[in-house]
Every structure is written in C-alpha cells, then in structure tokens.
Amino acid sequence: MGKPTGFLEYKRETAKVLPPKVRIANFNEFRTPLSKEKQKIQGARCMACGVPFCQSGMMLNGMASGCPLHNLVPETNDLVYTGNWKQAYLRLSKTHSFPEFTSRVCPALCEAACTCNMDSEPVSTKENERAIIETAWQEGWVKPQIPHVRTGKTIAVIGSGPSGLAAAQQLNRRGHSVTVYERNDRPGGLLRYGIPNMKLEKSVVDRRIQLMEEEGVKFVLNTNVGKDITAEELLKKYDRVILACGASNPRDIKVPGRDAKGIYFAVDFLGKVTKTLLDSDFEKVPYELAKDKHVLVIGGGDTGNDCVGTSIRLGAKSVTQLEMMPKPPVERAANNPWPEWPRVLKTDYGQEEAIAVFGHDPRVYQTTVTEFIADKKGNVCKAKTVKLKPQKDEKTGRMMMVPVEGTEEVIPAEVVLIAAGFLGSQKYVTDAFKVNINGRTNVETKPEAYETSVQRVFTAGDMHRGQSLVVWAIREGREAARAVDESLMGYTNL
Known part of the structure; x- marks a missing residue:
C-alpha cells in the first residue's frame, strides 16, 4: 500500500x-x-x-x-x-x-x-x-441511500449522539422504519452540545442529519424519554428500542462550598455556549459567562481542554486547569511500548491558546480542590487546593492519590467548570425501562452483546460501555444495529 x-x-x-x-x-x-x-x-x-x-x-x-x-x-x-x-x-x-x-x-x-x-x-x-x-x-458522491423495500419493522432509538445516529443509519438503510428521540431542541447529542463549534462546526452535523432525514429517518425533538413519554408507550409502538443516551451523569466535586453560584458541570457550560451561538446564528456570544473572570477548570482530557479553549474565547481573565494525576512523560516510558496507546504529554488546542494568551501552560498537576469560597452574594470567588502524591493502598494494593500536608493554597476562581468525567447512565432512563445496570451504572448486557435484560430493548455507546470516544460510540451503534436486525429478521447482512 x-x-x-x-x-x-x-x-x-x-x-x-x-x-x-x-x-x-x-x-x-x-x-x-x-x-x-x-x-x-x-x-x-x-x-x-x-x-x-x-x-x-x-x-x-x-x-x-x-x-x-x-x-x-x-x-x-x-x-x-x-x-x-x-x-x-x-x-x-x-x-x-x-x-x-x-x-x-x-x-x-x-x-x-x-x-x-x-x-x-x-x-x-x-x-x-x-x-x-x-x-x-x-x-456529490455522498447521496441518500434510500432502501428499495421496507420491512415493516419499526425501531425507536433513544438519543441522537454518535451511537444513536450510527444505529439509526444502518437500520434505516436495511429497510426498517427508524425514529430517533432526542430530549434537546436539536439532534446530535454530544456532537451538538458536548463538543465546541471550533472543534466540530455544527453545519457538519446538520449536513449529515439532513441526509439521514432524506433517507427516511425521523427525528422527534424536545422529547425526554422516561419523562415526556413512557417506556411502555415506546415498547407498545415499536418492535425494538435502542437506548443510546450516553454516559450523561457527570461526576461531581463534593467539597464544602459546592453550592456557590458560578460552579457548572462542563457539559452544561459547553452546551449553553453552543446553544446561545446557534440560537443567534452566531450573532451573540455569551461573554457574560466568563469575561474578565478567573476561570478554574477541574479535570483534564478532551472536555477539560474544550473548557479552556471556550473560556479564552469568552474573554476569561485567567484560566487554571487542575489535574489529579502526575504530569505524563514527554516520550514513551519503557512500560508503554508501541503499539500501545502512548501515555505521553499532549498539549491540545486549548492549552496552546492559554500559553499564547497568558504566557504559561494552564495545567497544574497532582492537585485537587478541597473547598470553594463564596463572596457575600453567594458567588464563588476562590478555591482551596492541595497537592497530591501517589501512595499504595495497603488493603487493595492500588495506587491512590492522597493529599500532601502543608501544600494547601487559595487561588482565585470566579467561574468553576467541573470536567471530572461521567459516572454512567442517568437513573430515570434505566428505571423507566427496568433494565439491569452494572456497578458503574452502565446498562448491562452479555459480553460482546447489545440486548439488555429486558426483551426487545437494546443499548449502545457510552450508556453501554461507559464514557469513551466518538469512534467507539459509532462502532457500538453499528454493532447494536446488527444485533437488532438479526433479532428482527433471523439473519443480518449489516
């Protein structure tokens, strides 16, 4: 090649x-x-x-x-x-x-x-x-692939993120009738409101959604399954249901002062910015969220980096990003050989922008928050932090990050963005369908399978495997579609 x-x-x-x-x-x-x-x-x-x-x-x-x-x-x-x-x-x-x-x-x-x-x-x-x-x-090579024959089978996909869209695309092209339910005002899920526009322009998402609609996929928006419509109604109306709602239960930082104003989950903050931009056709930028304010981002990864880049575009006075783990090495360590994923230091676009604007890397490693401090109006204004060190737990043998005495510090924080990851699926959805979940609150299935503990209900994406990448969500959506097709037809050519 x-x-x-x-x-x-x-x-x-x-x-x-x-x-x-x-x-x-x-x-x-x-x-x-x-x-x-x-x-x-x-x-x-x-x-x-x-x-x-x-x-x-x-x-x-x-x-x-x-x-x-x-x-x-x-x-x-x-x-x-x-x-x-x-x-x-x-x-x-x-x-x-x-x-x-x-x-x-x-x-x-x-x-x-x-x-x-x-x-x-x-x-x-x-x-x-x-x-x-x-x-x-x-x-013009990307054209609607409209099935010549419809099977008469109906499928509801709950969630229009990458896994839900992938499952819907495959099943519709197979000839089944697919309806996608989305609780937000626009389809796309994580692609729409979890990833900033400068990383993935929403016109790119709109282009694909429009093609899927031309192929016959129906989108029902502003409908929160488990609240606006019941699981029983869906199971009565459709032959199969796919739960693709993501791992949308954010991990919180439970420390004193958490109830102060100005503390947001990263996904809510990023979604609010994107929605304001889209609603105004990019005429209005929600500068009021961060302009001239000290922003504290808690957590690394893609989401933390997106918060850094977004805050800078909103005119933040400073941006600090806390990461609990030690700073990765610049080059592969001996215990991380190719072709394993390289556990090395990566400086993404948001951090590059912070270095250019503020003159230094925003990341502070081996550090966590112990308390938020509010002003007289109840707005967060400072955060107490402490350094961490790795220490082996005597009972489990696992390495834990523990506080280092005497390293406490108070830093300015007028906006706090919690980007500490997600704990799994949201309880009201899993309760509505009465599906089994595992210890991480992900929807449980047999190994390498996608049917849940409830007949005719399948799952895919982060709701199934936990917080992961878009590419994994697409794979899961495609494989869940294959499993659904086989359960409907007795065989599959997907």
Missing part, C-alpha cells in the same frame, strides 16, 4: 493551523487542509507494513490500539496516494458511518498504532480520512 519507500522519502505534514491569538477571535474551525497533491504525498507514506496495527482496534494493556471501526486504513491511504478519491470514499464507507466527525474529533488511535512510529512519525491517516469525506461531499 502507498509508495514502498514513501515513508523514507516524505516527512509527515498536517493541516495548517491559524495562530492561537487569531483563532480565539471566533468559534470557527481553524484548520486549513492540505492541497490534494500534498495530501496524496501523505498517502504515499503508508508503508505496506506486514501487520497493520492501525486497523486492528484491539485492546492492549487495557487501552485500544488501532481503529475500533477496523477501517481499511492501508487501502484508503493507498487510494489517496493514487488519487482515486471516489474509490477511497467507497472503501471508507464500508466500515465507517461518519468520517466527517471522527476526522475532526478523534484522537487518532490509528495513527498511534502506525508502524512508522517505530523510528519516525505516523502516517497522517486522520487527515487523509477528512480529505476523503470532504471530497466526497464536494463532488
């Missing part, structure tokens, strides 16, 4: 990125893709390795290595190299529902497992994927 000597002849090159101080002036995407000719050269770097870990999607040491969708990476890279863009799109479509999403927001598990990492830089597979799908949209 690719040019046999391409990885030796060409260096990795990625999209041009607007300087931080330029891009923070708005909420637009800020990457300028390579030209077609330069992108073809990047495809040439795919080295025809004997074992393409990039497409394996297997678990190594508890972490995914390679693409969970099993995209045919060397084949699509080769087609980019030879300029066969339509064939590249058709090949990518065999395994992938929404390349336009993952090519923007995925951490590129495929690239982390690329054999070129052994002594060079990985093939820019993520950007090759984006070039393929955007070319396909531009050329």
